[in-house]
Amino acid sequence: MGNPLAVIGRVFLSFLATVGRLSIFTGRSLSAVVTFPFYWRLCLQQMMTIGYYSLPVVGMTALFTGAVLALQIYLGSARFGAESAVPNIVVVGLTRELGPVLAGLMLGGRVGAAIAAELGTMKVTEQLDALITLQTNPFRYLVVPRLVAATITTPILVMIADIIGVMGGYLVGIHQLGFNSAVYLKNTFDFLEVMDVTSGLVKAAIFGFLIALMGCYHGFHSKGGAQGVGKATTDAVVSSLILILISNYLVTAAFFSQ
């Protein structure tokens, strides 16, 4: 067993080294975004992969989250006779928090893992080296399309998730909790503010960027064979989920602190 201080020091230095590598990677990625060539075709392909094909899982998540939210809020608010607040709290909860966060977590698992596995496999099979020898910058060709696609499509997905989630709450509200349909919808839209939706969409864009960044970073830094790719995939998912939760707090604090 080594000196505990030395162990802490090694862990801290390793953490700083990782932060440094990630900062350099992010800087190179962002500079690649604003330099030519920009691969539109690849960007559109990634939008399909990240956005369109994630729609079912994000939609299902939002539908049942909205439904269960309505049910829980009803049960809780019934204790002090505030059942009429169900539509208001469902829509605010979904647009501000649950829509972007749950969609981000689902995308972190689905998209982050896929990006890390694909790029990690390319790394260990020398495809990244092959790209370079063919005079193609891997940051522009692989990272930029994924970053741009994830940053654009995640807010779109979240907007759809918000609508589906509210619909889930509405269905439970009118069919199970006995709300009047018109009243439920009126309360939903009257209470909703632009800032509720905007803050959720800004969060979604940040989450999308972080998911793609973590997938690309861990994919590019994978080592060895199948085990290395597996580790890169796990690290990509875990790190993107943690960053989503941290950035969610920071953005919420920035938007809504007095």
Add this chain to the structure above:
Amino acid sequence: MTETSQSVSQSVPQPEPRLELVDVRKAFGPKVVLDGLNLSVALGESVVIIGGSGTGKSVTLKCILGLLQPDSGQVRIDGEDTVGLRGAARERVLTKFGMLFQSAALFDSLSVWENVAFGLTEGAGMEREAARAIAIDKLAKVGLDEDIAMGDPSGLSGGMRKRVGLARAIATEPDIIFFDEPTTGLDPIMGDVINNLINECVQDLGATTLTITHDMSSARIIADRVAMLYGGKIIWAGGVDQIDDCDNAYVDQFIHGRETGPFALEVT
């Protein structure tokens, strides 16, 4: 007694080197892989680097291509020291190179012809239709038809993948081509097919080539000159016709695949 590449270059008049490594050193932590490597490859020459596993053959190629940065030394391409070049300057140098990777390194997400045409469409900015015609022509040169060109690389056998990799390496008609273990993992007949294809393609292009391999039959077919890498240095270099008569014990053991010899201690 070992013969260095420098002494060979002194005894045989050499034309202007197209590619020259001068005192290149590269270490990974405490492990020194290249320890003052010197090697020159003349215009139009085909040099094969032989050596055991882990002796730094692939690291040598990666240092030349800029995929790894040497710790010190020079990598001169057409007289220009390329160590430390980045961005557009590196891409300009890389336009001179083609490379056949050990695993072929084909892009799974692209069709076979798109793989072959990649350097033309993405590197040189050629229109897809024109690049497609060239890719199909290059694939025909390595014995693959248009049906395969339209297919997916994942469905190809090892030999076919190597041939596609070869077609990709020659598609841009580079001045210098690297072959990384071109016959590894292939049966002897397919290995011979690949060796002959390499010779034909290189002769057609008049390219300078550097190959790394363990396969002596491949080296004898491809090489004008053979260099043996050991201990991070070239310990012997000479014409392919001199290799059987050389007095270097390492080379002698390696080319005959003997268990006993100077390598024995490290093997056991």
